[in-house]
Amino acid sequence: MAFVPAPGYDPAYDPPVPYITAIPGGLRPGMLFYIRGTLAKGYTRFRVDYATGQYEGSDIALHFNPRFDGRDRVIFNTFQNGAWGEEEKKKDTPFSSSRPFELVVQITQANYQITVDGKPYHEYSHHIPMDRVTWLNVKGDIVLQAASIIGCGVGSAGSKGGAVGIPGGLPPMVGPVCNRPAIPFTANIPGGMIPKRTLVVAGHISSGAKSFIINLKKYSSNDIPLHINSRMIKNVLIRNTFLNGVWGEEEKDIQNNPLQKGQFFDLSIRSGDQNFKVYVNGHCLFRFDNRIKNVQEIDTVEIQGDAELAYVFF
Structure with a gap:
């Protein structure tokens, strides 16, 4: 897609x-x-x-x-x-x-x-x-x-x-832009990840990287409805949830993982009632089924690992 x-x-x-x-x-x-x-x-x-x-x-x-x-x-x-x-x-x-x-x-x-x-x-x-x-x-x-x-x-x-308009009913991205933020990075998502909202993370994976993690969280409970973890040592891209103190079932099958050592990435996460769609450099990377009832409760983004961020925007 x-x-x-x-x-x-x-x-x-x-x-x-x-x-x-x-x-x-x-x-x-x-x-x-x-x-x-x-x-x-x-x-x-x-x-x-x-x-x-x-x-x-x-x-x-x-x-x-x-x-x-x-x-x-x-x-x-x-x-x-x-x-x-x-x-x-x-x-x-x-x-x-x-x-x-x-x-x-x-x-x-x-x-x-x-x-x-x-x-x-x-x-x-x-x-x-x-x-x-x-x-x-x-x-x-x-x-x-x-x-x-x-x-x-x-x-x-x-x-x-x-016209730019609002294609497909997508909510506009209004910022502000987080320019060159340091890692670890945590920010509030004003209004939460309502359906069809987009969050963009761009940056560069370090040449000696071991892992790079993006979490979409519920601040009130510390639940993680979407956990993305590129583990360079094992060359896998983990997707999972952490709900009510328990990790869910991992998904890690993927043909090509662009979140690799030394690589630039422009990663977009789009929320939905049914699933999350994740794109890197304009190409669909994976879909992940939504395991919570209300995506708007996701109000925090957390980024960790071995990378330099260019910007975060939502």
């Missing part, structure tokens, strides 16, 4: 470059853009533009442009009314050909806050009103593994060419 993102979340997995996508509803404070990629062979430069249109000549509110030509640097600029503004420049570039990188741009009322691999890198002020910025363009010498728009508008023109 194909993964349909809930309103408020617009991910792309291994998209081709150039990558051009709409920003549903335009920019607003609290939104976060996540890009994971590597520099392409023979790289000289790449660019990430937040623009008012999808075509050449459109105004660009933020032009983020790493250049590798012997004078390695990163250029920040705005293109408006057919002319470039005054450049802002950083001579230290955090990008390397030897490893993947994570680029995060968070939108605030005052500026774009840019981090690379979890470290603050630059802040760039708004030069064009946020609601005019409706397109994301990624071009140049970069290979994308993931590109996600987190906290985008509901009911606006979306990147797939139609």
Whole structure:
């Protein structure tokens, strides 16, 4: 079964470059853009533009442009009314050909806050009103593994060419976004995991990992209606429940477990009266029968193990 993102979340997995996508509803404070990629062979430069249109000549509110030509640097600029503004420049570039990188741009009322691999890198002020910025363009010498728009508008023109609306009656994801949270991680799920609600956990499994665990819990009783446990040493993916102080019957048969050492994952859990559906990188990983009567009582997410989290969103 194909993964349909809930309103408020617009991910792309291994998209081709150039990558051009709409920003549903335009920019607003609290939104976060996540890009994971590597520099392409023979790289000289790449660019990430937040623009008012999808075509050449459109105004660009933020032009983020790493250049590798012997004078390695990163250029920040705005293109408006057919002319470039005054450049802002950083001579230290955090990008390397030897490893993947994570680029995060968070939108605030005052500026774009840019981090690379979890470290603050630059802040760039708004030069064009946020609601005019409706397109994301990624071009140049970069290979994308993931590109996600987190906290985008509901009911606006979306990147797939139609209205975002609420596909299949999916409740919108409204956040806030938990950006680069530390493990162990615990958070309250406001309103609980009502039917069809989606919870997203993205990150990277450590190269020496032994296990990675996600629990959906009932805070009042400490019950765990859904326990996901990737045990790398035994190469199994356990699914189970812990109810009334007793573990249930394990499920562990699965063809391919993507939650492995050294791997990036974007994992979505969708609740239901009958079962939970779990997707990784847009592909259905498994279904797990719901063993409790009311999924809305699930009000806590708990994450443990050997991984670095990029974000948690629900």
